[in-house]
Amino acid sequence: MCISTEFLAEAVYLSVDPYMRAYSSKLKPGDTFLGSQVAKIIESKNPKFPVGQHIVGYFGWRTHTISDGGTTTFGNAPMIVPNIGTLPLSLALGVLGMTGNTAYFGFLEICTPRVGETVVISTAAGAVGSHVGQIAKIKGCKVIGVTGSDEKGKWLVNELGFDHFINYKTDDLDKALSECAPEGVDCYFDNVGGDISSIIMRHMNNFGRISVCGAASTYNEKEAKASTIQRSMISFNLKMEGFLVQRWNDRWNEGIQQNLKWIKQGKLKYRETVTEGFENMFEAFTDMLQGGNVGKVIVKV
Template identity: 65%
Template sequence: MVKAQVYIYDKPFDGLPKEGDLKIVEEELKPLKDGEFLSEAVYLSVDPYMRGYAPFMKTGTPFIGGQIAIIRESKNSKFPVGKYCFGQFGWRSHTVSDGEVQPNEQLFQYVLPDFKGLSPSLGLGVLGMPGNTAYFGLLEICQPKAGETVVVSGAAGAVGSHVGQIAKLKGCKVIGIAGSDEKNKWLIDDLNFDHCINYKTDNIKHKLAELAPNGIDCYFDNVGGEVSSTIINQMNRFGRISVCGAIAAYNEKQVKANVVQPSVAFKQLKMEGFIVNRWNDRWFEGINKNLEWIQNGKLKYRETITYGFENMFHAFTDMLKGVNYGKAIVRVKSLVK
């Protein structure tokens, strides 16, 4: 009988999650039925959306999240033993699944496509949900054109760092907003951003006026709050705003920000929120295009890896504090060949 280790959402988060809000329990898994498979987690994801969704979760339930797992046993021909798969299984070490999408799941389960020798961990990042979030969220909603100015907040994270590079591939001028000079140096030197602003030390309004004297055409919003209000109020007529997240508000009970409706109305801005599963029917289009860009040297990525299933909570809170560069993941064990 296989026993799984599972993180349970034990206490509602109050501000930044605290030790004791999640607890690890042991769960005995039932033998496989026809159509089911048993997977063992190898990489687990920690993402900002998990904090945003937490207030809607019931206590006593497994905590949410995606993982890359290796298939250990299978009675489902679509999920062969030895293959790596993505699943929205939550924070757990082992899972029995039938491969079908559950009503509360945002993403479907699938065997990883051929990553051409790259790590399966990328299925949680540049070749997974964050990569597709950047790909579809920028190209479908903002529709950037060559010569336009694109601003990206949360620019050093998994999605933001990817968005900026795609915008550069489309011939745009890219300005990133991040939380340290070191991150901004990485974005400019390694990822080819044109300019970056440190939201902790710079006056964003003044810096944008200096760096984008002709205004802003597209804004990819990962943070919300006053940072976003400042950017939106400096946009050009018919600018486009892709609202991906609001991490500035996830741990705060009250967030103050200037109103943006006058700018939205008078400048005739398009502001649209999205969840990436809107494009589930084109999922592998995004993965294949991002893989092509990586292979051609046009797209770079970075992972911040925490080792050990028992360290997931710390990886999660570090990500919420902005410690990570690129995608934050947890590696459970050595890869099985």
């Protein structure tokens, strides 16, 4: 039963994201696991959130939530799902939501790509990486995706228009980069950190830009360590900048609308790895951490 300005929301799709691994170490037994979801309002005393409306809420891993429309323990206040026509609502968690804006702002604002430049992306077949590569193509760049399987790499090249892929599990990354990008790398969109990033940074051109989005290879480590990247940074006059996408909260709708426009123009494609059943959240999460996904990972309740 809702009181005053409260509403009751029922989860429809839950988002599964790598950042959950990093944050999970702070949780205690009995805490609700964090995360966002698309939910439908099924009861409401709040005129801003009427019954039947779909919202994106940071409610954690739960099927039903009572909210007053304010911020939650996990993040932003619930947002109304923008009008995306006949496209699937789950996209509000991916290409038309947080991961889409991560790709849009994190790449364009930090890498500032120019026509003809060479861009390398790690975890390139994931939700963010596959999106960044397509924006880089739209901007006239040469794009190389680093990923963990040939199947994912073929999708990047054959369907998304990447110029090359490198399988970091089976290829010699250093040698493959020399072959694919003899001209050097101007922009690196880093989703992974660790050894993969160290090798890529040795191929950067003078005044190259590195957008540090994620650190999937280090999320199990307790403490951050300055690695041995300083030599590359000095030698090539590199600029490296980390970000949280919430930095662009005041421009959120700009990212959504531009990504929606590119989808409608056929310039931006997406894939989702969808698992059915709320009870399978954990399996979907661990599968993603082992590279089992292509594109955005979603659980359909």
